[in-house]
Amino acid sequence: MSTKTQSTATPAGKSKSMSLPAAEIKPAITRLKRAKGQLEAVIRALETEQDCQTSVMQLAAVAKAIDRAGYLIVASGMKQCFSEGGDEMDAKTLEKLFLSLS
Numbered sequence: 001m002s003t004k005t006q007s008t009a010t011p012a013g014k015s016k017s018m019s020l021p022a023a024e025i026k027p028a029i030t031r032l033k034r035a036k037g038q039l040e041a042v043i044r045a046l047e048t049e050q051d052c053q054t055s056v057m058q059l060a061a062v063a064k065a066i067d068r069a070g071y072l073i074v075a076s077g078m079k080q081c082f083s084e085g086g087d088e089m090d091a092k093t094l095e096k097l098f099l100s101l102s
Contacts, residue, residue, distance in 0.1 A: 024076050039062045071098070
């Protein structure tokens, strides 16, 4: 099982990274896979000229699912960082990531 690494710049210009085990962010992965399926359905609906209102509602659901997955990932990172007491990613960086989702 592989993990993705996210790099962030530090004030000194050095890069720090943090990996989240896939098992810990499984709900986010599941949510993103579901959003992918919803997005594919929206694309098919638009390509086949189906009802616009339904497509827009589905697109809103996709956006919300992606937002929630992002929040789950950031929350998992915060939990890992602060529970381990590590300096992998400071609170300011996590706050910046969290706010980038809004």
